[in-house]
Amino acid sequence: MAPFRHGKLWPPFPGAQGRPGLDSPLFDSVCSQRRGVNPKTLEAVITLAVEIAREGREGRKVGTLFVVSDAQEVLKRSRTLILDPLYGHPEEVKSIQDPDMRETIKELAQLDGAFIVSDTGVVLSACRYLNATAEGISLPLGLGSRHMAAASITHQTGAVAVVVSESSIVRVFDDGELISEILPEIWLFSRFSLHLTGPVSEETEADVMVVSKRED
Numbered sequence: 001m002a003p004f005r006h007g008k009l010w011p012p013f014p015g016a017q018g019r020p021g022l023d024s025p026l027f028d029s030v031c032s033q034r035r036g037v038n039p040k041t042l043e044a045v046i047t048l049a050v051e052i053a054r055e056g057r058e059g060r061k062v063g064t065l066f067v068v069s070d071a072q073e074v075l076k077r078s079r080t081l082i083l084d085p086l087y088g089h090p091e092e093v094k095s096i097q098d099p100d101m102r103e104t105i106k107e108l109a110q111l112d113g114a115f116i117v118s119d120t121g122v123v124l125s126a127c128r129y130l131n132a133t134a135e136g137i138s139l140p141l142g143l144g145s146r147h148m149a150a151a152s153i154t155h156q157t158g159a160v161a162v163v164v165s166e167s168s169i170v171r172v173f174d175d176g177e178l179i180s181e182i183l184p185e186i187w188l189f190s191r192f193s194l195h196l197t198g199p200v201s202e203e204t205e206a207d208v209m210v211v212s213k214r215e216d
């Protein structure tokens, strides 16, 4: 029988045995109120991003991008690259907390573009190209166009963006800036060069390491 943690079933999702999941305190520093987005939604997105970075799909690494909150502004600044696979489905089945939806996202993550997630956690759209501009963005060297799009959309709107890099690192952007880098497997640390600059905090739980910009 699965153990309980913080009064909830642990681990929360099949396949996440022994890994941080929803309600893990590991992501508290990233999902703080100062982000200005629903912390529960952001936490659910980051947990899913870590699962995607860890698992890939059918033996391949998968990179993808989630944009969380301020959805109407984000939708205005983006367009679908193909017919939207989530279009027309009722909101009740598109919750980021829903296990079936999470599996669907893992499948769709193989396609180009971004997922748009509302503040309440409804995944509104997939495969979206974000109108990105490098103006006003100072991105650490070595990050490519997916990261630029993430930084740019958070500069233009009140959203927070979560990138799963094909190199298996999860990065979080707010206000046009990289605020956190998450290693889904601690052994990656030996091959990892930090893109965050300035004072950082580090937290590790169940093989997952979170390095965040210190904001105190």
Ligand SMILES: Nc1ncnc2c1ncn2[C@@H]1O[C@H](COP(=O)(O)OP(=O)(O)OP(=O)(O)O)[C@@H](O)[C@H]1O
Residues within 6 Å of the ligand: 063, 064, 065, 111, 112, 113, 114, 128, 129, 130, 131, 132, 143, 144, 145, 146, 147, 148, 149, 164, 165, 166, 167
């Ligand atoms: N403006 C954009 N909006 C949405 N998705 C984008 C945008 N630009 C790039 N992408 C996505 O990022 C993918 C990878 O691009 P690229 O390799 O340049 O990014 P990257 O930042 O180096 O990411 P990774 O670390 O995963 O390689 C593209 O195939 C596309 O799916």
